Amino acid sequence: MAKVNYQINSSIPAFKNFLGIVVILIIAFILNSQIENLQGGTALSLSLWLGISFGAVLQRSRFCFYCLSRDFIEIKNAKGLFGIIVALIIGTLGYHLIFGAFLIDPIAPRLPPNAHIAPVSWVLVLGSFSFGLGMAIAGSCISAQLYRLGEGLLSALIAFIGIILGFVLAFLSWNFLYLEAIQQAPLIWFPHYLGYKGSIVLQITLLIFLALLLLKFHKKQKEINKTQKWWQIKWPTYVGGILVALIATVAFLRVSPLGVTAEIGSIARTSAGYFNILPARLEGLDTLRGCLTIVKETFWSNNGLFIFGLLLGSFALATFSGDFKIQIPKIKESVRSFVGGILMGFGSMIALGCTVGTLLSGIMAASLSGWIFLIFCGAGLYLGWFLRKKYKLN
Amino acid sequence: MKLIKKVVLLWALLFTAPVVAAPSDFLVTTDWLEKNLNNPKLRLIEVSVDTGVYERGHIQGAVNFKWHTDLVDPVKRDITSKENFEKLLRQAGVNNDSTIVIYGDSNNWFAAWGAWVFDVYGVKNVKLLDGGRKKWEAEKRPLTPLATKVAAGNIKVSDANNALRARLIDVVAVANKKSDTALVDIRSPDEFTGKIFAPAGVQETAIRAGHIPGAVNVPWGQAVAEDGTFKSPEELKKVYAAVGIDGKKPIITYCRIGERSSHTWFALSKILGYNVRNYDGSWTEYGNSVGNPVINTAGTVWGGK
Numbered sequence: 083m084a085k086v087n088y089q090i091n092s093s094i095p096a097f098k099n100f101l102g103i104v105v106i107l108i109i110a111f112i113l114n115s116q117i118e119n120l121q122g123g124t125a126l127s128l129s130l131w132l133g134i135s136f137g138a139v140l141q142r143s144r145f146c147f148y149c150l151s152r153d154f155i156e157i158k159n160a161k162g163l164f165g166i167i168v169a170l171i172i173g174t175l176g177y178h179l180i181f182g183a184f185l186i187d188p189i190a191p192r193l194p195p196n197a198h199i200a201p202v203s204w205v206l207v208l209g210s211f212s213f214g215l216g217m218a219i220a221g222s223c224i225s226a227q228l229y230r231l232g233e234g235l236l237s238a239l240i241a242f243i244g245i246i247l248g249f250v251l252a253f254l255s256w257n258f259l260y261l262e263a264i265q266q267a268p269l270i271w272f273p274h275y276l277g278y279k280g281s282i283v284l285q286i287t288l289l290i291f292l293a294l295l296l297l298k299f300h301k302k303q304k305e306i307n308k309t310q311k312w313w314q315i316k317w318p319t320y321v322g323g324i325l326v327a328l329i330a331t332v333a334f335l336r337v338s339p340l341g342v343t344a345e346i347g348s349i350a351r352t353s354a355g356y357f358n359i360l361p362a363r364l365e366g367l368d369t370l371r372g373c374l375t376i377v378k379e380t381f382w383s384n385n386g387l388f389i390f391g392l393l394l395g396s397f398a399l400a401t402f403s404g405d406f407k408i409q410i411p412k413i414k415e416s417v418r419s420f421v422g423g424i425l426m427g428f429g430s431m432i433a434l435g436c437t438v439g440t441l442l443s444g445i446m447a448a449s450l451s452g453w454i455f456l457i458f459c460g461a462g463l464y465l466g467w468f469l470r471k472k473y474k475l476n
Numbered sequence: 477m478k479l480i481k482k483v484v485l486l487w488a489l490l491f492t493a494p495v496v497a498a499p500s501d502f503l504v505t506t507d508w509l510e511k512n513l514n515n516p517k518l519r520l521i522e523v524s525v526d527t528g529v530y531e532r533g534h535i536q537g538a539v540n541f542k543w544h545t546d547l548v549d550p551v552k553r554d555i556t557s558k559e560n561f562e563k564l565l566r567q568a569g570v571n572n573d574s575t576i577v578i579y580g581d582s583n584n585w586f587a588a589w590g591a592w593v594f595d596v597y598g599v600k601n602v603k604l605l606d607g608g609r610k611k612w613e614a615e616k617r618p619l620t621p622l623a624t625k626v627a628a629g630n631i632k633v634s635d636a637n638n639a640l641r642a643r644l645i646d647v648v649a650v651a652n653k654k655s656d657t658a659l660v661d662i663r664s665p666d667e668f669t670g671k672i673f674a675p676a677g678v679q680e681t682a683i684r685a686g687h688i689p690g691a692v693n694v695p696w697g698q699a700v701a702e703d704g705t706f707k708s709p710e711e712l713k714k715v716y717a718a719v720g721i722d723g724k725k726p727i728i729t730y731c732r733i734g735e736r737s738s739h740t741w742f743a744l745s746k747i748l749g750y751n752v753r754n755y756d757g758s759w760t761e762y763g764n765s766v767g768n769p770v771i772n773t774a775g776t777v778w779g780g781k
Contacts (some may be wrong), residue, residue, distance in 0.1 A: 111684065184531040195528035335621065379677070426698045 106394045112475045125337045127383040133391020141396040143322025146226035149197045160300035165319025169326040171423025173446035174285045176331030188273035198443040198450035200372045200434045202266035209433030210458035218466020223437045232396025237268020237411035239420040244423020249350035252431030260365045270450035323365045341439030345385040347375030372434025483593040502746035503606045519574045524581040531617030539568040545584045569626030579605035589738035592663045598634030607705040642728040642755035653688045659691035660729045662740045668693040672771035682763025686772030692719040696736045699743040723750035730755035
């Protein structure tokens with residue numbers, strides 16, 4: 083993405099631009115009235131609205147992990163990745179603020195409730211790498227598939243078939259992976275070693291170092307003059323980063339850390355259960371932390387509503403800004419989405435989350451697992467990008 | 477005389493530590509608790525089943541006990557040791573003269589189980605918040621996510637009082653009619669008759685279905701009113717008298733893993749004052765034990781017929 087000099091046009095959007103927002107708000111309010119009186123209704127309702135906000139922010143700021151990385155690799159534009167670092171810095175502060183309320187002294191083995199602190203083992207490395215490779219092949223990670231589906235990108239549906247299949251493959255390997263590595267793997271949470279202050283200092287130092295590294299490679303972009311209406315202009319990624327961090331902090335405080343794969347995995351696990359192809363017991367899975375997949379017992383779950391909200395929020399703002407466009411995939415793109423989906427589904431199941439659940443929510447929570455995911459997902463992504471270029475898979 | 481009276485009264489006012497006057501010896505109402513939250517003698521303890529419930533919003537001043545690590549021995553199947561329990565209570569700021577109020581989610585199941593552990597170790601002044609979290613939340617009373625920092629307490633706990641605890645040998649004696657004790661099975665009717673081994677979705681189960689011979693079935697829920705509070709003593713008496721539990725002979729309560737039966741243990745022993753032991757091994761021990769009599773009216777067979 084080259085640098086664009088906008089000329090802001092101060093006119094008012096046409097009535098049709100608002101239609102999507104109005105329809106989505108009506109759907110959201112009706113749904114809200116159905117769920118808020120259920121058991122745990124406050125969390126359900128909050129999940130829906132946080133999902134809508136998350137979808138809107140992702141859509142407006144193009145918060146797509148693969149697209150932002152590709153901008154950096156191909157045209158040395160580091161601004162997008164810089165936005166992710168902004169999210170991680172503010173999220174680190176938000177999370178530690180909450181840690182101090184939830185758990186006054188971070189003394190081992192106590193951990194803050196439900197924070198995504200995942201076991202560190204070669205399985206996490208494998209999962210992160212598979213996820214990164216998959217997101218490069220498919221063209222976007224799971225959260226971006228979701229918001230781009232809200233923009234009318236139909237190849238995302240094919241990616242989801244792949245993702246569910248990937249989950250099933252991961253379930254079939256789970257007992258082996260769990261007993262081989264995960265069961266004995268340590269949960270490494272920086273505050274146990276450094277206290278909250280030390281953990282904040284370490285995290286922010288690492289993130290600033292990363293930002294400086296990006297800055298070193300960053301190249302000034304060609305300028306293009308372009309006239310766009312204010313509602314069409316994409317928000318800078320750092321604005322998206324700030325908002326993502328706020329949503330992540332509020333979600334951790336009130337419901338649970340952000341994640342987008344728990345519900346997908348639950349659907350995969352529940353439906354695979356009907357066909358009796360899964361092992362009767364997935365060892366230890368329900369005792370871990372992260373985007374865990376449970377067998378569905380109730381129709382509405384917090385994570386299900388969050389994902390549904392994400393789609394609604396993205397659709398509402400995509401139609402408002404004129405980004406909505408039904409895109410029917412070509413064969414090559416369909417195959418890429420499917421194969422990438424399988425790799426992402428497999429990777430995010432065994433890594434207990436994706437770029438949102440393990441990378442964002444893990445690093446914000448000062449868990450080593452989040453950093454490991456960042457490194458190996460990045461490596462997988464680079465390989466995927468390279469393969470796509472080499473074999474002209476675009 | 478008047479002067480002496482005045483002096484005595486003044487002395488009493490000045491030197492008597494603020495006394496927590498609870499409406500009942502073993503239960504406090506949500507209303508009472510909210511008015512007494514700032515009483516320095518009060519120690520509030522939450523024992524909930526779901527993780528994250530306490531942290532995201534608890535009653536002001538409460539500390540969190542985790543039933544599956546704090547109150548049990550994590551290696552062998554047993555309640556926590558005396559030393560660990562005393563340490564836990566001291567860290568929670570409990571003193572010898574504290575008034576302890578316990579509450580939790582899921583109708584106080586684990587809170588009642590906590591109260592039983594407190595009782596086993598001879599801790600005095602332990603009360604349950606009647607209705608638990610459910611009622612507190614339903615009444616829209618305030619919650620806070622801020623954890624409570626407390627100064628260490630000085631409580632000394634006694635050796636475990638095994639008179640409150642029934643063991644396998646005790647219930648086997650009842651099953652073989654060698655002990656004149658009433659057994660109350662508080663599980664669902666389907667578990668009692670043996671139609672199912674355990675409720676759907678639970679991990680812990682037994683490889684035999686049914687119940688201990690001689691037991692009567694009074695599901696735990698029959699002890700609570702609509703709002704989650706315990707029924708009145710008169711109503712409770714009626715519920716249990718209907719199946720012949722009148723307190724004239726000792727009682728043992730059990731369930732699947734021993735926690736919901738603590739709820740009934742609490743009703744029978746604390747509210748009605750009967751002589752009750754809780755069998756914490758419960759069906760997961762008895763139904764797995766070898767050679768002991770079982771009544772399985774449903775005829776369910778482990779592994780299929």
